[in-house]
Amino acid sequence: MIQIFLRSGALALLFLLTSCGKPPIEAAVEKNDRGAVSEAVKAGADVNATVGNGDTPLLLAVKTGQSSSAQALIEAGADVKVRDPSGNGALHYAAQSGMTGICGLLIERGIAVDDKGAGGATPLQLAVLGGRQETAKYLVHRGASLEQKDEAARSALDLAVRSGDTRFKNDLELAAKMRGN
Numbered sequence: 001m002i003q004i005f006l007r008s009g010a011l012a013l014l015f016l017l018t019s020c021g022k023p024p025i026e027a028a029v030e031k032n033d034r035g036a037v038s039e040a041v042k043a044g045a046d047v048n049a050t051v052g053n054g055d056t057p058l059l060l061a062v063k064t065g066q067s068s069s070a071q072a073l074i075e076a077g078a079d080v081k082v083r084d085p086s087g088n089g090a091l092h093y094a095a096q097s098g099m100t101g102i103c104g105l106l107i108e109r110g111i112a113v114d115d116k117g118a119g120g121a122t123p124l125q126l127a128v129l130g131g132r133q134e135t136a137k138y139l140v141h142r143g144a145s146l147e148q149k150d151e152a153a154r155s156a157l158d159l160a161v162r163s164g165d166t167r168f169k170n171d172l173e174l175a176a177k178m179r180g181n
Contacts, residue, residue: 022051022052023040023045023049023051024036024039024040024043024045025037025040025041025045025046025047025049025051025057026051026052026057026060028040028069029051029057029060029061029064029066029069029073030060030064030066032061032066032067032068032069033068033069034068034069034071034072037057037068037069037072037073037076038072038076041072041076045057047073047076047077047078047079048078048079048082054084054085055084056078056079056082057069057073057078058070058073058074058078058079058080058082058090059082059084059089059090059093061073062090062093062094062097062099062102063084063093063097065097065098065099067099067101067102070090070094070099070102070105071101071102071105074102074105074106074109080106080109080110080111081110081111083117086117086118087116087117087118088117088118088121089111089115089117090102090106090111091103091106091107091111091113091115091123092115092117092118092121092123092126093126094106094123094135095123095124095126095127095130095132095135095136095139096123096126096127096129096130096132097130097132098127098130098132098134098135099135100132100134100135100138103123103135103138103139103142104138104142107142113139113142113143113144114143114144114145114148116148116150119150119151119152120149120150120151120152121150122144122145122148122150122156123139123144124136124139124140124144124145124146124148124156125148125150125154125155125156125159127139128156128159128160128163128168128172129159131163133168133171136156136160136168136172137171137172137175140172140175140176140179141175141178141179143179144156146172146173146176156172157169157172157173160172
């Protein structure tokens, strides 16, 4: 079913998105089109419905690094506490993808900075594993623990050392010291 929109180009966009066989919100997220996400929401799309891969649109956005879409979904009221079957939530994927701004939005909406996901990993540990230094430092500034251990008994500092980047470890420790001031 095609819904008619009178906004600039929205009709053509909606037709294009629905013609791929995906719900408009899913297609908009995949294209990281904030405007199309907003239009789909205005047209009544459920921001918490599962999409083709079984994730919610927000999880799809953060898993694929689509920050514009993720921001639009959060602002539209998407459930920020949703988790995938592995136990990871939006903050875990945002941290792993280096989506620092999205991490901030999720923390502001009540997600604990040291929330444990799959394998007991925290968002900070996933940022370190992903080599996302700016995101890792941001999480530390927001209160993430450098010493929290995952199920393999590894802390974020352990992971930074194992990466071979001593500057990364030093930057994390400095961020923790600065947080205390």
